[in-house]
Amino acid sequence: MVHEHQARAAGQDEAAQTVSPRQPDSSGRVTLRTATSDDEREFLSLVHASAPLHHPWMSPPSTPEAFQAYLARYQQPSEESLLVCLLSTGAIAGMVNINSIIRGRFQNGSLSYAAFAPAAGQGYMTEGLGLAIRHAFEQLRLHRLEANIQPGNHASLRLVQRLGFRREGYTPDMLFIDGRWRDHERWAITTTMAGIAAQPHPSLPGH
Secondary structure, three states: OHHHHHHHHHOOOOOOOEEEOOOOOOOOOEEEEOOOHHHHHHHHHHHHHOHHHHOOOOOOOOOHHHHHHHHHHOOOOOOEEEEEEEOOOOOEEEEEEEEEEEOOOOOEEEEEEEEOHHHOOOOHHHHHHHHHHHHHHHOOOOOEEEEEEOOOOHHHHHHHHHOOOEEEEEEEEEEEEOOEEEEEEEEEEEHHHHOOOOOOOOOOOOO
């Protein structure tokens, strides 16, 4: 399996797109890239291995049909999905989705993310989400990212706090997850908070 990952790290499927090769200071351990159909087997294996870690916080695609629908969804301009991969082997360590991108005066995206069990607890998602934030602000030219997190998901709350998000509020019965409506805390970060200066998106009004 390591040889497969190393081969993919050396020469990814041409359909895959490396989004951000490493941390700005070149000291990072992960990279971001888009998912392709070639990732189906590894992705689904990781989802099944990570079911106890993800429940009840999220339900990633767990069947071939769901994975293909997932790929199709993230071909839309208002959605972007990124895989967090280890630079050393190419293995998938986690995922970050930038959902419901709204342009105009808002320039906002909604984040969802997850580590996969084999790589959890080693700081890879801190690095990966940090890269995704930089990608969203510098390449997608968004102004704000929000993360809606269930109050009991302490690992996710610690993650956004480490990356400088601020708590903006609390919404009861916000999202339907695992069979019922779940309360969420609302956390967000802006380009100003992240200290990232980027050109405004063309859809931003001039005044």
